[in-house]
Amino acid sequence: MGDDMKQPIDVSAGEFRHAMSHFATGVTVITSVDEHGEPAGTTANAVTSLSLDPPLVLVCFDLDSLTLRAIRSHRAFVVNVLAAPQQHLSANFARRGLAAAWEGVRHRRGPTGSPRLDDVLAILECTLEHSLPGGDHEIIVGRVRHVEISAIASSPLVFFRGTYTALAG
Ligand SMILES: Cc1cc2nc3c(=O)[nH]c(=O)nc-3n(C[C@H](O)[C@H](O)[C@H](O)COP(=O)(O)O)c2cc1C
Numbered sequence: 001m002g003d004d005m006k007q008p009i010d011v012s013a014g015e016f017r018h019a020m021s022h023f024a025t026g027v028t029v030i031t032s033v034d035e036h037g038e039p040a041g042t043t044a045n046a047v048t049s050l051s052l053d054p055p056l057v058l059v060c061f062d063l064d065s066l067t068l069r070a071i072r073s074h075r076a077f078v079v080n081v082l083a084a085p086q087q088h089l090s091a092n093f094a095r096r097g098l099a100a101a102w103e104g105v106r107h108r109r110g111p112t113g114s115p116r117l118d119d120v121l122a123i124l125e126c127t128l129e130h131s132l133p134g135g136d137h138e139i140i141v142g143r144v145r146h147v148e149i150s151a152i153a154s155s156p157l158v159f160f161r162g163t164y165t166a167l168a169g
Pocket residue numbers: 027041042043044045046047060061062064065066067068090091093094095096097098159
C-alpha cells in the first residue's frame with residue numbers, strides 16, 4: 001500500500017459514514033407487526049444476502065429502532081425491495097415509528113402476518129433466525145420463507161453518497 005493510502009487509526013463517525021456512502025445500495029422497507037398488532041416499518045439499506053442453504057438474509061437495525069422492537073416480538077419480517085419510482089416510500093418509512101406512515105400505503109399481510117407493500121420489486125418474507133450484537137446496531141438474521149418477484153420490469157431505487165439515484169441506462 002502506498003503512502004498516499006495510509007489512513008489514520010481513528011476514524012470519526014462522519015468520516016466512516018461518508019466513506020460507506022460510496023458503497024451504492026438498493027433501498028428496502030423492512031416491515032413487521034408491533035406488540036399491538038399494528039404494522040411497523042423502516043427504511044433500510046444495511047441488508048445483505050447471508051446464506052443460500054439455508055436461505056438467510058441479514059439486516060442491521062439501530063438499537064433504538066421501533067421496527068427492531070416489533071421484529072423481536074413478532075419474530076417475523078418482510079424485506080420489501082423498492083423500485084425507482086418509490087422514493088416517497090423510502091422517505092416515508094425513514095420517519096420513526098409513525099403510525100401515520102401507513103396512511104395511504106397499499107399493502108397486504110403475508111403468510112407470517114407481516115405487511116407486503118404493493119408494487120415493490122421483490123419481497124422476501126422471513127422468520128427471525130438469530131439476532132447478534134453489532135455495536136450501536138443489532139444484526140437480525142432472517143430465514144427466507146417466501147419470495148415474490150414483481151412482474152413489472154422496473155429499475156431499482158439506488159442510494160449513493162447520501163442521495164437517491166438510478167442505474168445508468
Ligand atoms: C436510505 C436509508 C437507509 C437507511 N438504512 C437503515 C438501516 O439499514 N438500518 C437502520 O436501523 N436505519 C436505517 N435508516 C434510518 C431509519 O429508516 C430511520 O431511523 C427510521 O426513523 C427508523 O424507524 P423506526 O424507529 O420506526 O424503526 C435508513 C434511512 C434511509 C433514508
